[in-house]
Amino acid sequence: MTSSTSSQEQISEQTQISNTPTEKTASLALSDAIKIENDITSAEPSSSVPDTVIKVEKDAIDPEIKLERTPDQIEEEKKKILRQVEYYFSDMNLPKDRFLNEVRSKNPEGWIPLKMICKFKKMQVYKDYNLIVETLRGSPNLLEVDEKGEHVRRKTPVMIDIPQHIKDTTIWRSIYVKGFNKEEIDSNYEKEVASFFSQFSKVEKSFARKKDDGTYKDSFFVEFVSHEEAKRVSEMDLTYKDAKLNMMMKFDYCEMKCIEKGLDPNTMRLQKSTVKKEKRPYKKSPSGCLLHFEGAGPNSTYSTIRTQMHNDFGEVKFVQYDPQTLSGVIQFVQPIAHKVIESPSFENLRFDNVQPKLRVLKDDEEKEYYRKKKSDKLERIKQEHSPSEDSPTVSGVKRKSNEANSPELPEEVRPKSPKLEPVE
Template identity: 30%
Template sequence: MTKEETGTNGHAAAEEEQKADVVEKTAPQEEGQKEGVAEKTEPKEKTQQQPADVAEKIVYQIEYYFGDYNLPRDKFLQQEIKNDEGWIPLDTMLKFKRLASLSTDKAVIVSALKNSQNTFMEVDESGEKIRRAPTHPLPEQSEEELREKALKRTVYCKGFPKDGSTTLDKLLEFFKQYGPYETIHMRHFYNKEEKRQGFKGSILVVFKTEEKAKEFMEMPQVTYEGSNHLLRKWHADYIEEKKQEIEERRARKEARKKKLEEKHSEEKEALENIEEMDLPRGTFLHFSGLPEGGESTREDVKVALGEDQDKCAWVDYSKGMTEGYLRLKDEDSNKAILEKLNGKIKVNGVEVVLRVVEGQEEDEQLKKMQEARFKARINNSGNKKRKAGGRGGQHFKKRRT
């Protein structure tokens, strides 16, 4: 019993059932945030309450526990009322935290119930037990039917201060002016960083009748504490909006995933089935001997070829590496170049050893070159499509029309 019921305070089992009923099951479980009712214990008001005010709150609280909205959902109370013809000891009721916060004096609770007009609760002769009067039985409806009916008189309101000044007691008092209601749910989220619950600034109000809920919705404007204009929606509409948002996010995510999978599949298939290009052989030279972590670049390696640098098509090397590959333009030219350079070149004053690449090593370099060309072609094709579909493409079309 460490959490406060929404609009009331009760046993933990009752809270869980209440949460299960009102939670927006369609809302995302993103980035430590959950939709639904996650209540926290509100601090007691320090101001002195009048006895009549306390009595009114006690009656309201107990009627909520045993009312048509909560009792069918409260597994704990449902089990308890089977034990003694519906009677519940006040000692048990005082375990409900919110009731206990109003008064722990059983005489005060009994007096409040006995002096209340038109309550459906009754007190036994000993003054130690209470129950819902047998003359006021629960509606014979399934939990699903009760949930559907409650949804039709539930309103979502947003626009309350999130600075901690909005308390459940304030909300209970504020909504009295709009007619009888069964409960108010303050909506919270869990802040993982601060490890505490935070108020979302929105609530659910369950009115006692659909008519009262409709009257509230038809009001031109509802203002809280003078300056906060409340956004109001039927809870059913709010749930549908959330469902739609989730479906749209899911559809976008699936579309991105599918597009990525198709791209990867096309690339993989193309790489697996790529035809051998008519690439010249005898064009690779391997070089080694550069200092590890050195500053030499591909251009430095190419310049080291001297008058033969224009015969070099590509240098496979990154700054800081100790070795790499030279690819020449002309077929079967690597041996002649190697002989001409006496098997070595000087790169930034460092003597580097050259050797001919052939056999399996040459096959691997040709395959690597083949894949690089294919990927470059894929990327260039993608860039052209993006340009055609971007602002430039649209602008070009407009100029032609």
């Protein structure tokens, strides 16, 4: 096992170089890189940082170190520090950095020991701890440092990519529009709103939003033909009957409502697809393609039988051959089994200089052949994809079903099947 410093460096630095998750499990890296003792043992824990914060060893960095540099050198160093640490916490790196995510998971508020960050390879060149703290406090949007300057975390949550099944629904090409006079809204009003927006792009549908008691709100959802058209219209400055309209993409509106409800900001993105996959049409096994044989020569093989039948009669899809009984089944691509029996060449057919007995499989025998062939194939696939009992698991933890952990939307923005329609 590598030393504490090298384990941290390899995991986070390799992530930066390759933009791929490290191959070393986070649990091993964590136990190898992080120590329980903190160099500030006399101070009480900060109220903003729970006792569960992971602490690092004492000699990580000296907060009292003083370096002589010009103001220009200091500013240049601050830029490099900020750029490097913001990269560690960026949307590009953090979701794939198993080590940092393991550390974050140990603290309910997502704090990471700053001295641990300072031990990463590309951060070891910066020796002025106070300058590092000062620099990270100045991060405009991404980072924040606790009151004692001991821990750092992201200000904003890590957002996952929007899945394709959401982009395939109407929510992705619809906009939320607010600013209508709800006293005027009725069934005809929906047509008027659709007609109004048709001036700017083709409208598929518009509908007024209602409260639980059935009364109208002052907002609409308007669906367009594409996401691009909906986005373009949502960015316009429009008024309707002298009232200014506030518009945003419907998906953005739903995410905003999730955050207001105190849900995970990724709640909408984590929703499972409600569109059922189209079942593949049942393909009936062809009839008249199977020819049973027995009494082949002792040196006959699968390959020689297939080649001979292919050359003499037609394309062969599969040969099932048992060398113990010298018998088997020949499956042709086309239903030509009867033609083979009736062919003049049939009398001269030999497998290793022995004339076999052949007959066409029909009815129940034919069905049983296809059934068993399909069953054997499924069993092979099952064995190939089933992990052995000794197979290791990531971080020693078995994977849990994603469905069991899938968050449930509040009634306000819960999608209706098969569309992701929020209903407030």
